[in-house]
Amino acid sequence: MTHIDADTRELFLAESMRTRTRHERFPMTGTRAQGVVPSTERFASIRDIRVFAGGVVLRMAAGLLLACSSLASAQQKPKRPPTKPDSMGGMPGMRMPAAKSDSSKKTKSKAAAHDTMSMDMPHDMPMPVPMPKGMPMIPGLVGLTPPVTSFLPGSGVDPKRLPLATTSRITRLKNGDTLDLTAQLVRRTIKGHTFVMYAFNGQVPGPLIRVPQNATITVRFHNRIDLPSTVHWHGVRLDNRFDGVPGLTQDSVRAGGDFVYTVHFPDAGIYWYHPHVREDIEQAMGLYGNVLVDSPEHDYYAPANREQMLVLDDLLINADTLIPFGKEAPDFALMGRVGNVLTVNGEPRYTLRAKRGEVVRFFITNVSSSRTYNLSFGGAPTKVVAGDVSRFEREERVPSVVLAPAERYVVDVRFESSGKYAVVNAIQAINHYAGEFSPEVDTLGAVTVDATPAAPDYAKQFATLRSNDAVARDIERFRPFFDKPPDKTLTLTVATNALPLATVQFMNVDTAYYAPVEWVDGMPDMNWLSTSKQVRWILRDEHGKENMDIDWHAQQGSVVKLRIFNDPKSFHPMQHPIHLHGQRMLVVSRDGVPTKNLVWKDTAIIPVGSTVDLLIDASNPGDWMLHCHIAEHLGAGMMTVLHVDGAGGGGKSR
Numbered sequence: 001m002t003h004i005d006a007d008t009r010e011l012f013l014a015e016s017m018r019t020r021t022r023h024e025r026f027p028m029t030g031t032r033a034q035g036v037v038p039s040t041e042r043f044a045s046i047r048d049i050r051v052f053a054g055g056v057v058l059r060m061a062a063g064l065l066l067a068c069s070s071l072a073s074a075q076q077k078p079k080r081p082p083t084k085p086d087s088m089g090g091m092p093g094m095r096m097p098a099a100k101s102d103s104s105k106k107t108k109s110k111a112a113a114h115d116t117m118s119m120d121m122p123h124d125m126p127m128p129v130p131m132p133k134g135m136p137m138i139p140g141l142v143g144l145t146p147p148v149t150s151f152l153p154g155s156g157v158d159p160k161r162l163p164l165a166t167t168s169r170i171t172r173l174k175n176g177d178t179l180d181l182t183a184q185l186v187r188r189t190i191k192g193h194t195f196v197m198y199a200f201n202g203q204v205p206g207p208l209i210r211v212p213q214n215a216t217i218t219v220r221f222h223n224r225i226d227l228p229s230t231v232h233w234h235g236v237r238l239d240n241r242f243d244g245v246p247g248l249t250q251d252s253v254r255a256g257g258d259f260v261y262t263v264h265f266p267d268a269g270i271y272w273y274h275p276h277v278r279e280d281i282e283q284a285m286g287l288y289g290n291v292l293v294d295s296p297e298h299d300y301y302a303p304a305n306r307e308q309m310l311v312l313d314d315l316l317i318n319a320d321t322l323i324p325f326g327k328e329a330p331d332f333a334l335m336g337r338v339g340n341v342l343t344v345n346g347e348p349r350y351t352l353r354a355k356r357g358e359v360v361r362f363f364i365t366n367v368s369s370s371r372t373y374n375l376s377f378g379g380a381p382t383k384v385v386a387g388d389v390s391r392f393e394r395e396e397r398v399p400s401v402v403l404a405p406a407e408r409y410v411v412d413v414r415f416e417s418s419g420k421y422a423v424v425n426a427i428q429a430i431n432h433y434a435g436e437f438s439p440e441v442d443t444l445g446a447v448t449v450d451a452t453p454a455a456p457d458y459a460k461q462f463a464t465l466r467s468n469d470a471v472a473r474d475i476e477r478f479r480p481f482f483d484k485p486p487d488k489t490l491t492l493t494v495a496t497n498a499l500p501l502a503t504v505q506f507m508n509v510d511t512a513y514y515a516p517v518e519w520v521d522g523m524p525d526m527n528w529l530s531t532s533k534q535v536r537w538i539l540r541d542e543h544g545k546e547n548m549d550i551d552w553h554a555q556q557g558s559v560v561k562l563r564i565f566n567d568p569k570s571f572h573p574m575q576h577p578i579h580l581h582g583q584r585m586l587v588v589s590r591d592g593v594p595t596k597n598l599v600w601k602d603t604a605i606i607p608v609g610s611t612v613d614l615l616i617d618a619s620n621p622g623d624w625m626l627h628c629h630i631a632e633h634l635g636a637g638m639m640t641v642l643h644v645d646g647a648g649g650g651g652k653s654r
């Protein structure tokens, strides 16, 4: 999110929870319970009416669409006859494959699909994603498949010969050290099902690289997966040559190839690394890891009894099968792939035992392709301490933390009394079909607190909200630029072609209402069928130039104001976490409201309908990507380059 102050967080939640819900639950994700979402009345106004009206319009439209569906179906000429609806326990609305009579067809039974999946297999499985409860698949879409070939890791590989993935281990490195980092195929067992996936050094998440601030390390990357790859050091202001962007800073590393990165860590905090090639596949299949950069200051953070990494991810599974990816182009191009199994540190359930009164520092990273989280700790008092690239000006008590893809937050949580605290993602689900919102709570794990008192007892330090004067002083020199006119303006929108007619009809009505943030996939059928061949996500500048055609230069040492507007009238408006490589930036205002407590960021969520002003400290010369961090949106073109021209005049630092 742009910033966790109460205003913004409440806005996201409040605006999407305005409607009186039917309290329907989506049978899509993990363990759930009817939960309470923090409430506020501050934003109950026009949008309420709009959402209600939208719901009514949508229900009418849905009826109309059902009536027109045979027409749509006929026009679309599905590649296979519509399948018979079948009941599947716990997955209402799911449509299962019709009985196969033609044995020459390449389609395999679901159970065998993974082991035998060929990279050249047409993407012809029927709609594989469970539909939310009460939401039928749009009839005009039944039987259609995305126009791509199916891909899953490890085609033709015997899973039994692959190593079983392990949990992440800490790799402590000092200045000058070298690390071998290998992307490889592994076996992973999730909820009793075994899948072939990817891992760095056999670990999911990859090794936690822990380095002192200002260290420079060498990473020898070995690509041993079945796709080209690279490593991007997310949030790190490093030498441009090692930023890991194929076609911009390096060639992609072919399968079997190697590349040597030199990585310098100028800022303390929590960072992460992942490939910058087909993130929708490689990152989703397990290629992600954290870097924890330690400040030399002993009291950089307030004291805590314990540190924990929380890497949030979601995986899309159909019963016992991973849902394949598009080989030539990402599928799920409209909303991004939203998983139905939530994982923390690669496991479906996070557990921690703590002592009574213990202060636990959580370093949280959202590595999901598309999902935004609203995380809280069972009511335990929570302090937000730091964000992507720095600490906050001031520590702040928060009821929850909102993280869009790629964002990080550092929070201190004190577990005051013994008992069980649920770690939950509490959000507002959206049903695009009915135009309804409903509260949804997924339990990601639990912290069990013993009666034994924690020692030392940091109750007093925890109760103090520290001011980080060094951060405020550092930001002070940027304040004169806060109100300057924007140097660059980008509008976020989308263009589509050749989408199924039923999708187009539905979406034309769907935009009658919108949510600032979509927390779930409320239209999995339309989403699955959309690929980056049909959907182009767009950054459009003030000259009308789009994505990579934008010619954007800044002088090294300058301060660049970037204004981003997320057009709510686009074909499919949704939030976009916008990430800038190699620099740091401040979210100085949203919709004209100045941010009260600043933090240096590398990723900022732009809610639908909002205008967000970012101030970029263009300190690092080179060619730096600015893109949406929803993997499928990036795969559908939503990227441009900021050329930071060095003193020599060239944009390249090499």
Ligand SMILES: [Cu+2]
Residues within 6 Å of the ligand: 537, 575, 576, 577, 628, 629, 630, 633, 634, 638
């Ligand atoms: Cu996006």
